[in-house]
Amino acid sequence: MQATPKTFNIVLIGQNNRLQYESLLFAASLRHSSPDFAGRVFVAVPQPGPLWSQDPSIQNEDILNALRQLDVEILPFDSQLFGESYPYGNKIEALLALPEGEPFVFFDSDTLITGDLNTVPFDFSRPSASLKVEGTWPRPTLYGPGFDGIWRALYQRFSLDFDSSLDTSQPHDYWRRYLYFNAGHFFYSCPRAFGERFRDYAQTIRDEDIPELAGQVLDPWLDQVALPLVIHSLGGGRDALPAGLLDGSVTCHYRLFPLLYARESDHVVEVLETVAAPNRIKKVLKGYDPIRKLVIQRKGHKIRAMFDRENLPQREQVIRNKIKAKGLWMR
Structure with a gap:
């Protein structure tokens, strides 16, 4: 490489x-x-x-x-x-x-x-x-083309080789x-x-x-x-980087702070709270309620205590609903 x-x-x-x-x-x-x-x-x-x-x-x-x-x-x-x-x-x-x-x-x-x-x-x-x-997109309709037909049409529209993009270890018309x-x-x-x-x-x-x-x-x-x-x-693909670095040990795409406290590792939480702590940073971050309440006031740890990160619900909506039921959902 x-x-x-x-x-x-x-x-x-x-x-x-x-x-x-x-x-x-x-x-x-x-x-x-x-x-x-x-x-x-x-x-x-x-x-x-x-x-x-x-x-x-x-x-x-x-x-x-x-x-x-x-x-x-x-x-x-x-x-x-x-x-x-x-x-x-x-x-x-x-x-x-x-x-x-x-x-x-x-x-x-x-x-x-x-x-x-x-x-x-x-x-x-x-x-x-x-x-x-x-697998958020596409959502094939009952009478329309499936995954294969939809993606093939897009590749053909831009004169791209469709077959070389496929992961043939995965089943036909399965999104992966x-x-x-x-x-x-x-x-x-x-x-x-x-x-x-x-x-x-x-x-x-x-x-x-x-x-x-x-x-x-x-x-x-x-x-x-x-x-x-x-x-x-442009000649790229799905295997351009080793697994486990981005979206792993080097970066965390947390999306929303309640989800971060529910799902992410102790190390991610430690990094978040450490970098938000200096006064010159903290006084600015206080302008945003989810950071002020969950990170600076540490209410995120109430969310953290609600979940076993080794056994999280498979559906994100279940996590969201549980947090909302405790009045701790904010975005």
């Missing part, structure tokens, strides 16, 4: 909502868990424009100052295709504002760095993305047979090349009449429908 370049860029999305607090926690966890990381760290921020009814940019000066103290660069970008109607499109359009030709890793803002990122053997010539994914990722992280050698293709594929899937997609819901799944096509077209 190709050695990791000495430096690569990190990008995540920041916005005038919970993402601004999550991005600060991400940056603090990176500096804590991977102090020798030498690449640039960008928080990409959508700018006001016709696709937003309100200003989406980070306007909280305390957050902006805290990010800068962690050597984070604020990267403004314009929304030209998605904006408020599909905010997941931020991760697509932000790529076009990154330095061209420099390897990058995108992370969702609701991620913590829990280990040394420099130990991950990225081969940036072979893009990939998070395999911490469930088909290339599918969580868009919580992905990487490649050039953000512009990746971003332009991601944008073009997503726009085509959204706007064109592709008969096999009739009855399929694309919101919020559009980014995860286009992503495997982009990765396959």
Whole structure:
């Protein structure tokens, strides 16, 4: 496997909502868990424009100052295709504002760095993305094509070789047979090349009449429908990284703080509470209720005591309902 370049860029999305607090926690966890990381760290921020009814940019000066103290660069970008109607499109359009030709890793803002990122053997010539994914899309209809027909139509639309994308160890028309990722992280050698293709594929899937997609819901799944096509077209795949590092010992995509306390390891909780503790960080994070109550006031440990992490309910909804019943659900 190709050695990791000495430096690569990190990008995540920041916005005038919970993402601004999550991005600060991400940056603090990176500096804590991977102090020798030498690449640039960008928080990409959508700018006001016709696709937003309100200003989406980070306007909280305390957050902006805290990010800068962690050597984070604020990267403004314009929304030209998605904006408020599909905010997941931020991760697509932000790529076009990154330095061209420099390897990058995108992370969702609701991620913590829990280990040394420099130990991950990225081969940036072979893009990939998070395999911490469930079979959320497509949902074949009774009279329509199955998984095979839907995915085959998409590969054919972009003149891609469908058969070479398949995991033939999995059964026909079972979702794991088909290339599918969580868009919580992905990487490649050039953000512009990746971003332009991601944008073009997503726009085509959204706007064109592709008969096999009739009855399929694309919101919020559009980014995860286009992503495997982009990765396959650029020579990547599902086996580009060793298992157990990203979404494992090095990163944690926690999604929501109640779920973090219910499900994640003691080490993840320790990292979260350690990086939120310094006064210069804590006083800023207090502006967001879930962090203030669950992390800073330690009410998350009440959630933690409700679950056996060796024997968690299989369905996330069961976890959510149990937390809600105790009045501790917040997002």
